[in-house]
Amino acid sequence: MKANSVDGNVGQELRPEAWAWHLLGLVNPLLVLVGNLQGGLWTGMALVLTFGMGPLLDVLLGRARQPRPPRSTGRPLEMLLFVHAGLHFVVLATLIYRAAHDGAAWTTWGAALSTGVSSGVSGIIVAHELGHTRPKSFSWWVARTQLLSVLYLHFTTEHNHTHHRHVATRSDPASARRGESLWWFVARTIPGQFWDAAQVQ
Template sequence: MARWAPHLIGLLTPISAAVTLLIGGWWMLTPIVLLLGLYPFLDSIAGSSTVHDVEEEGQGHNVIVHLHGILVPVVVICLLYRVWVGLGSVSIIIPALSAGLATGAAGVVAAHELGHRRPRSSSWWLGRLDLLCVLYLHFTVEHNHTHHKHWARKVDPTSSPWGRSVYGHLVRTVPRQLRNAYRIRKKDTTISILVELALLASLAAWGLPYFAAFVGQAFVAIYLLEFVNFIQHHGLERGEDERPNAGHAWESRTRWSRYTLMNLPLHAAHHLRSSTPYERLRPYDESPQLPGGYYQMFWIALIPPLFNRLMQKSANHSGGVGGA
């Protein structure tokens, strides 16, 4: 089997969202059941891979990330279509949550990958379209110019210290990232904000249900993105003059998270060379290991005392990293 083939599994998320939004009814619960119910279970039974050799580069990997990127606006269009034809007895929360899980779990991951491609290339613009779909256009500027420079430092708004909850992280990081992006590239960020406001105004003019559904899915996607930021460097603080290393990023080698999220859990490898495509990322023995896969960590992070206890235990097991 080709090494890129397992990563096709990740396409199930946006495809299931698009198809069930077109069908309507209670079928729209399918992506919710998959991502929040089945996937955490599969995270635990699929096991972890300790293989350190990287996958070969190839067109298959490139096609997969672009399919993810293309499916993001498709999911959003399907969401708006569902609102247009009617929701029936189903609350608008269900299609918004279904779409948001897809645009967050699949779309933002693709936008992150494509955002590291050559600026102004077609791949880069596809990533920008994906971010527009979740009202987070400033992410590319902040991520590439602040986070990759200051990751695991106090000045990095996406790195969270010990003891902070995901809720506290969310309310702090979003405005700080927007402010950083504006400070770094004032003109680009201003244009991004104006484009997003124009999109929201158009949806509001179309009708409040369209506006609510779109904003709802964007909120879910943003939460997923910032949840990932929250766990990737939690408590792993480095000094201002300290060179970054693999020990400053949490890693998860769970197969299900790696295959469905395009190796996103191999985060240290991404930071040590940000231009590396996802298929070339590899595990690092120096990286502390998360208590579970990303889908499992989603639920764990919602309970701060449990999250803190498990993360501290993992840090101690990894040799007291990050000042733990």
């Protein structure tokens, strides 16, 4: 992809970002892990990062003037998925530790919320990627195990058999409709995906 300069001339060719930038995705689960082990205010640091610093940096940095071309998959990125998968279960274990240590204290609730956010990234999103692999393969089983841990096991069935076939149509509960509010979409997509997965089975 060629980048246009200010004067309209074609500039240097843009390349996909280096895979090492994706290591930043590990900051959240690692912060949750530390917070769950340390307790106290640390249990909420991942929430501050996700809902405070993250959006703030997004606004301050703005959009790229020239988007980079997408990066094709490669061994480092594939291995990073498995690192996320492993961290996901370690984070869940540290949540159990924090709950056993603090009981129903606010730190346990903070750890639970932080772990939930981390599970969305290192659990569901990573399982989404690994779930695209051949059924019954090692990657597929890792994806299924992750989804089981967040009680969303139907996802790979619905996603691969319904969403991919009917993407962005009225028959696809996983796609938001034009003008649909976030909360109406959530209320429609969750039971809709369960129902479609049951129909496939």
